[in-house]
Amino acid sequence: MSAFTIRPLHPVIGAEIQGLDLRDPLDPDTLRQLRAAFDDRGVLLFRGLDIAEEVQRHLVFALVGESVAPGNHRPAAYVSNRKEKGSAPYGRLLFHCDNMWSQTPQRVISLYGLSVEPPSAPTQFVSMAHAWDTLPDKLRARLEGLEARHGFGDDGYYPNRGGDADVIDAKMAETRSLVRPVGFRHPRTGRRLLYVSQQSTLDIVGLPPQENEALLSEIFAHLYRPQFVLEHDWREGDLVVWDNIATQHGRGTVKLQGPERTLRKVFGPISLDSDEVVTPNFSKVG
Helix, strand or coil, rough: CCCCEEEECCCCCCCCECCCCCCCCCHHHHHHHHHHHHHHEEEEEEEECCCCCHHHHHHHHCCCCCCCCCCCCCCCCCEEECCCCEEEECCCEECCCCCCCCCCCCCEEEEEEEEEECCCCCCEEEEEEHHCCCCCHHHHHCCCCEEEEEEEECCCCCCCCCCCCCECCCCCCCCCCEEECCEECCCCCCCCECCCCCEEEEEEEECCCHHHHHHHHHHHHHHCCHCCCECCCCCCCCCCEECCCCEEEEEEECCCCCCCEEEEEEECCCCCCCCCCCCCCCCCCC
């Protein structure tokens, strides 16, 4: 059994795994501890690594009890303001889960710091499970039974609730939306999640516009309370893995001509014939 420690990063979300060499085979007890920490904390951090894409992918799959096989994964992508065709190369990202509009949402996401120059825009995380568990009674009663619609509008854009010009405005190649309960139950852990996000939620189904935005504002004020946000400042060799169903992520502002920020993005298991791949167009220059 590998000797390692699990250190909480925040009172309610995130844990750093210290002393574990991911290049070595992960024995059953190590996997059991990592999976328990992943399901409980939502975000795992490993620092000071020098790992290939295959090692990163193996861990991501192992955390949800699956093995890498032909047809169940995509090649790595890159979140970068330097790499050609890098994803999200500029701007600020509002809190969201990737592909909230998909019938088969991406389960696990990981980012590995390939080339990071300080000061680098941090990635922020919030727990939707903790947000649901701590809802005020009056708000919880109001949300029970409600559904929310997630996706991007007829113009191909996500709703911009950021209030400033720095919010990224990539245009999607197709229009997509999906309705899920506001109190969505995690398909693996069974925990209730406050399943709405600043970037991806279009509306609460059945509410008139003014009431809809007022209710969403109240939800966001609870979900994104500053004391419950985990902020990760990037270094080269950092690996961050998170549960993309239970955890939302956002990002500070990145500039095209600012310090380099190139992160290798490896996804968890997917079905390649699923509906979860839509190509964004990052056409803005700034």
